[in-house]
Amino acid sequence: MTLKSSSLLAVSVTALLLGACSSNRQARDLAYVERPVEALYNAAADEMDSRDYVSAIELFNEVERQHPYSEWARRSTLMSSYASFRSRRYDDAISTAQRYLSLNPAGQGAPYAYYIIALSYFQQIVDVGRDQKTTELALAALNDVVRRFPNTDYARDATIKIDMVNDQLAGKEMAIGRWYLRRNQHLAAVNRFKTVVDDYDTTSHTAEALHRLVEAYLSLGLRDQAVAAASVLGYNYPDSEWYEDSYDLIENNGSGAQNASSDRTLLQKLTPW
Template identity: 30%
Template structure:
């Protein structure tokens, strides 16, 4: 067997005769592939760039550029409006690098993937709630980071988004002469989305709903809460121009504020 093996080696060596050209295959190194991927990003050739970063992870899985290539791959998929693919890539990255230097960015980009899903009306509102949870986690983990700062702005938008959705359902009931279910929806807005920009109008519409039910005590209380919290709001002025409520006792408003829970 040893002789057969030696013969095979000699055969392979002499198969390339002096008259034949020897083809030399030069393999690109990881650094050059990475640089090429970056160059393609600058040229806005995202799909071609992704191919380079995939090549790094396929051919050089232990390269020092491997983690960066994974992150760039995910980022480029995000830029190509592929949030589901981006989430999958980043989840894989974090499972292999739970304490990696890009983990914080990966968590932020995952949150952004759910955030961009919110604008698609065909998607379930569960994505909005997931995005909120992700942004809250970022803020809690590192409140002073640049990602946390942006997460706060995104949270404000998402809270306003959810509040408005509840408000619109309430308005649907109100316009269809169903004040009781309208009040229930408006109550959710006030209870769950305090600080939302829709709160003044929600209180105004709740006032209207109580008026429709001829519950003057409730409508008066709602008006006073609106006036106390948003004295310069156009919704406050709208009611004030239509109706003058006389407060008989100095402590009346305080008592009304204490009864907020009974209304909402």
């Protein structure tokens, strides 16, 4: 094949490709037909019911595109956010809900938009061994729901999830504190366990945190602080195995009969039996 023939072939192929692209664009343009808003919205809702969330999002977006200033468009924005949430496209769900709020900050759907944002962060929470930035975002968003809409079902559910998030964050502090404790970095461990006791005192980790403080304080030679932590543990969690372990630690690490007797007296004063 000559150079001239090759050039002609290349030109012909390019022309065919351009023609095909042009035909595809025309087909897409012709496919666009403005439809009644109710028909579009109902079609999107049908896709939601059949759990075809991708198609539902496309149709809800089409409602916004064809009828941008209608009440249907505002509803479609929220439903598109919800469809993204159901399809686990959490970043899309958050951005779409935020777009709704930017246009309708006091709209009827605002509580739901804030709730979707909070749920989307909540669903992305990872185990305590990884970075908890998303957990912190979830906590902030859930608190926002409770603060803005205190007497709603959204707030009641958010309150339950806040307890779960706090437990997660406390678990992260405990994991780091134990890591420090195993490496004899007792002051760093104390700071982590105190954070749990001070900031997450209603979580399931508080009793263990107090016991770990007893361990750390005894290792540092701070007997009075260890006894005080054990006393708080005994007062609040008298039936806990952590209190039994702390009591044994203090008894077995006494520095003489006088100290042991003093420790026992203080513990008895602060325990409810």
